[in-house]
Amino acid sequence: MRLTEFWNRMHRHFGEVYAQSWAKDYVISGLGGRTVEQALADGVAAKQVWLAVCQVVDVDPRLR
Template sequence: MRLTEFWRRMRAHFGDAYADSWARDYVLAPLDGRTVMQALAEGESAKSVWRAVCQVEDVPPRLR
């Protein structure tokens, strides 16, 4: 998954304004206690980060 697709899905699920805030502030257990932004900055793939988001959020099947 490309980073552009990751952010498209994040914005589709959370909305334009909240997606960035959620990615900066919400700590995810599946990412070893990191935020989305931290995980991406540390080289985690967009696909694995998206899977972690799907684990902790009720993401609709069409976005998974």
């Protein structure tokens, strides 16, 4: 998954503004206790980060 597709899915699920805030503030244990932003900055693949997001929030199956 490309990073642009990742952010597209985040924006579609959370909305433009809340997606950025959520990615910055919400710590996900499946990402080693990191936020989305931290995990991406550390080089974790966008697909892996998206799957971790899907495990903690109820994402529309069409976006999975």
